[in-house]
Amino acid sequence: MKEILSGNEAIARGAFEAGVKVASAYPGTPSTEILENIIQYEGIDASWAPNEKVALEVGIGACFGGGRSLVTMKHVGINVAADPLFTLSYTGVKGGLVLVSADDPEMHSSQNEQDNRNYAKFAKVPMLEPADSQECKDFTKLAFGISEQFDTPVMLRTTTRTSHGKSIVTLEKPVTDLPLPKLTRNAAKFVMLPANARIRHPLVEERTLKLREYANSLSINRMELRNASIGIITAGISYQYVREVLPEASVLKLGMVYPLPDKLIREFAASVEKLYIVEELDPFIEEQVAAMGIEAIGKAIIPICGELTPGILRRAFNQPETVTSPVEKLPGRPPTMCPGCPHRGIFYALNQLKAYVTGDIGCYTLGFLPPLSAMDTCVCMGASIGTATGITKVLAPDEQKKIVAVIGDSTFLHSGITGLLDMVYNNAPATVVILDNRITAMTGRQENPASGFTLMGQESFQIDLPQLVKVLGVKNIRVVDPYNLAESKQALQEEMERPEPSVVITQRPCVLIKREGVYERGEAVEVDVELCTGCKACLKLGCPAIIWQAGEAKKGKVYIDAQLCTGCNVCEQVCKFSAIGVKK
Amino acid sequence: MSGSITNILLVGVGGQGTLLASEILSEALKQAGLDVKKSEIHGMSQRGGSVVSHVRFGSEVHSPIIPEGEADILLGFELLESYRYLPLLKKGGRAVVNDLKINPSVVSTGGESYPEGLVDSIRQIIPDCVVLDGLKLAIAAGNPKAANTVLVGALSKQLDIDEKYWLAAIEKMIPAKALEINIKAFYLGREVA
Numbered sequence: 001m002k003e004i005l006s007g008n009e010a011i012a013r014g015a016f017e018a019g020v021k022v023a024s025a026y027p028g029t030p031s032t033e034i035l036e037n038i039i040q041y042e043g044i045d046a047s048w049a050p051n052e053k054v055a056l057e058v059g060i061g062a063c064f065g066g067g068r069s070l071v072t073m074k075h076v077g078i079n080v081a082a083d084p085l086f087t088l089s090y091t092g093v094k095g096g097l098v099l100v101s102a103d104d105p106e107m108h109s110s111q112n113e114q115d116n117r118n119y120a121k122f123a124k125v126p127m128l129e130p131a132d133s134q135e136c137k138d139f140t141k142l143a144f145g146i147s148e149q150f151d152t153p154v155m156l157r158t159t160t161r162t163s164h165g166k167s168i169v170t171l172e173k174p175v176t177d178l179p180l181p182k183l184t185r186n187a188a189k190f191v192m193l194p195a196n197a198r199i200r201h202p203l204v205e206e207r208t209l210k211l212r213e214y215a216n217s218l219s220i221n222r223m224e225l226r227n228a229s230i231g232i233i234t235a236g237i238s239y240q241y242v243r244e245v246l247p248e249a250s251v252l253k254l255g256m257v258y259p260l261p262d263k264l265i266r267e268f269a270a271s272v273e274k275l276y277i278v279e280e281l282d283p284f285i286e287e288q289v290a291a292m293g294i295e296a297i298g299k300a301i302i303p304i305c306g307e308l309t310p311g312i313l314r315r316a317f318n319q320p321e322t323v324t325s326p327v328e329k330l331p332g333r334p335p336t337m338c339p340g341c342p343h344r345g346i347f348y349a350l351n352q353l354k355a356y357v358t359g360d361i362g363c364y365t366l367g368f369l370p371p372l373s374a375m376d377t378c379v380c381m382g383a384s385i386g387t388a389t390g391i392t393k394v395l396a397p398d399e400q401k402k403i404v405a406v407i408g409d410s411t412f413l414h415s416g417i418t419g420l421l422d423m424v425y426n427n428a429p430a431t432v433v434i435l436d437n438r439i440t441a442m443t444g445r446q447e448n449p450a451s452g453f454t455l456m457g458q459e460s461f462q463i464d465l466p467q468l469v470k471v472l473g474v475k476n477i478r479v480v481d482p483y484n485l486a487e488s489k490q491a492l493q494e495e496m497e498r499p500e501p502s503v504v505i506t507q508r509p510c511v512l513i514k515r516e517g518v519y520e521r522g523e524a525v526e527v528d529v530e531l532c533t534g535c536k537a538c539l540k541l542g543c544p545a546i547i548w549q550a551g552e553a554k555k556g557k558v559y560i561d562a563q564l565c566t567g568c569n570v571c572e573q574v575c576k577f578s579a580i581g582v583k584k
Numbered sequence: 585m586s587g588s589i590t591n592i593l594l595v596g597v598g599g600q601g602t603l604l605a606s607e608i609l610s611e612a613l614k615q616a617g618l619d620v621k622k623s624e625i626h627g628m629s630q631r632g633g634s635v636v637s638h639v640r641f642g643s644e645v646h647s648p649i650i651p652e653g654e655a656d657i658l659l660g661f662e663l664l665e666s667y668r669y670l671p672l673l674k675k676g677g678r679a680v681v682n683d684l685k686i687n688p689s690v691v692s693t694g695g696e697s698y699p700e701g702l703v704d705s706i707r708q709i710i711p712d713c714v715v716l717d718g719l720k721l722a723i724a725a726g727n728p729k730a731a732n733t734v735l736v737g738a739l740s741k742q743l744d745i746d747e748k749y750w751l752a753a754i755e756k757m758i759p760a761k762a763l764e765i766n767i768k769a770f771y772l773g774r775e776v777a
Binding site: 002108160164166167237321322331335539546547550556 | 597598607610611614619620621622623624625632633634645646647648649651652653654664665667668674687688689690691692693694696697698699
């Protein structure tokens with residue numbers, strides 16, 4: 001049977017066909033849909049972990065127990081999971097373990113565009129890179145086989161285009177002949193203290209040599225000999241652009257990007273006149289080919305930043321291209337916080353209080369954009385709190401007061417708890433705002449320990465954030481309703497004044513939560529045109545439901561789109577002329 | 585190579601159902617026995633940003649994204665977005681455009697104004713552009729949310745794909761309770777174009 005699947009859907013399907021028992025992940029674009037899709041298949045225990053490190057450790061446990069396990073995350077998630085990854089390389093596996101790294105060249109929704117192929121070389125584990133959805137499925141299955149055959153975790157690297165792109169996939173039946181998981185003790189392999197690890201390291205080096213030899217005859221490393229004047233080594237999505245733009249060129253298509261098949265590369269290089277390497281981001285293949293003493297052109301003509309496109313390849317290879325010139329300057333359409341978003345009022349208040357806001361990763365990062373314009377730093381998951389602590393250490397007391405860290409519920413549980421522990425332990429006089437909207441919103445509403453439900457839809461323990469913060473030692477804890485602007489602003493102002501750590505927790509569910517009884521939409525408000533003076537104060541909220549209608553001589557009034565308005569009433573509290581309210 | 589491939593660019597605003605429309609289109613093409621690839625960026629799209637979906641089909645498709653200036657047909661769900669992406673059409677490309685304005689945030693906050701006369705501007709570039717009121721037709725079909733299926737119907741007239749594949753795709757992608765309205769919406773769009 002054939003279906004159109006995204007790369008992520010195909011990886012989930014491949015894991016099912018490979019007999020995976022356990023799947024664990026932390027959501028992150030572009031990886032999230034893998035676990036969201038895997039729950040449709042029987043027999044797989046799939047769960048969201050609080051962060052990527054825990055997700056990988058869950059996968060490691062499952063594989064040590066003898067089951068096949070899949071662990072997925074976005075590229076920057078691998079940074080968080082790197083600690084267990086590097087030692088997992090030494091222990092190897094029992095059941096197969098496949099770790100998906102979904103990279104984001106062009107940073108469509110990421111803070112950097114690190115090339116995680118480097119992790120394969122760094123951690124000394126093999127890496128496969130699919131070029132379409134069929135390969136996403138096939139390579140996932142192959143990766144489990146390689147994992148068990150070579151006693152190693154295997155990384156599967158996708159990029160946004162392969163993860164989110166859709167193409168046709170042939171479905172097959174799942175395997176049925178896997179051994180049943182059972183407990184086995186093998187301290188020499190699984191207990192990585194120095195004496196054991198010293199014995200494991202040479203085995204890792206031997207394994208890489210064996211994998212390199214295996215790669216030379218592996219069918220997914222494929223020579224396509226066409227015109228011999230140009231030869232191109234490529235992998236992943238770049239292969240598709242090469243085939244599009246240079247259909248006559250000879251191609252060495254690498255399915256395994258680490259370790260590289262040395263003999264195959266030499267054979268290919270010898271059979272073409274001019275050798276090129278086409279790869280997105282880092283010169284990962286290029287540097288290794290250069291180290292083999294083979295001359296090839298790569299980053300001299302292919303950009304190192306951003307994702308590739310057919311147009312970029314045309315320019316690189318001096319091919320005729322269709323030049324497109326944009327129409328005149330048009331109003332842009334950046335994403336905005338939704339109407340009724342509980343974060344809006346808080347960022348409005350932070351802007352008014354002239355806070356210096358250390359930000360974090362989530363929907364609330366949009367609080368950076370005008371008109372809210374209330375974010376001054378954003379580095380990585382959980383960084384808001386540590387950054388706030390550090391910045392207070394170099395400031396005078398009157399400046400310290402301005403420091404406010406903002407972090408969402410899911411991000412706080414991911415990696416904010418230890419930051420707050422440090423802030424209390426080392427007594428940094430900053431304010432932390434935990435924006436609790438009861439969901440991991442940015443990646444499309446995934447459950448987390450604060451939502452009280454699991455990925456599989458089961459009710460679970462719901463962590464009490466005020467209690468958690470209390471046991472970390474925070475003395476000043478305020479819980480506010482972010483729809484109540486005066487209360488929220490006052491709490492922020494008082495806690496900012498306080499010369500010791502304090503936490504303000506805002507509690508309101510995300511307006512997009514669909515589960516019954518969590519979010520309830522209010523009654524839409526409207527503008528009384530008699531009372532509206534056109535002062536534009538409400539426009540500073542940046543709510544998509546509030547629309548400016550220009551009138552004569554720079555005068556105008558606002559109206560509220562009743563379809564978009566959720567009745568959060570924040571704009572009503574901003575209007576000094578009582579022009580906004582529910583229709584009487 | 586690209587001569588045998590047809591490229592369709594779907595553009596709209598987050599929340600309009602642009603991605604579901606491209607799912608229906610891809611499914612219809614697959615059912616018709618063609619190779620199909622589709623690419624889009626989601627993540628930020630549901631928060632009112634621009635949504636762009638590339639659908640390519642033919643005997644064998646490589647790149648999932650349409651090379652610059654090679655789109656054969658643009659299916660626009662909103663006027664400003666349709667106009668913004670017109671340069672991606674090839675010379676002589678066609679367009680089917682929904683006559684609907686959705687203010688971007690920079691316009692609704694009074695910072696910039698929505699360009700006037702976009703239908704005329706689009707027609708100057710694509711004289712035979714099909715312009716339709718998807719919302720009005722969707723309401724006539726029974727639900728304003730079916731505007732995306734109206735647009736799929738209008739697009740279907742531009743492509744040589746048998747009607748039965750479109751219907752099979754709609755049946756597969758749309759929940760049973762909304763099916764009747766969406767089939768009606770599809771035909772209303774198909775009649776206009």
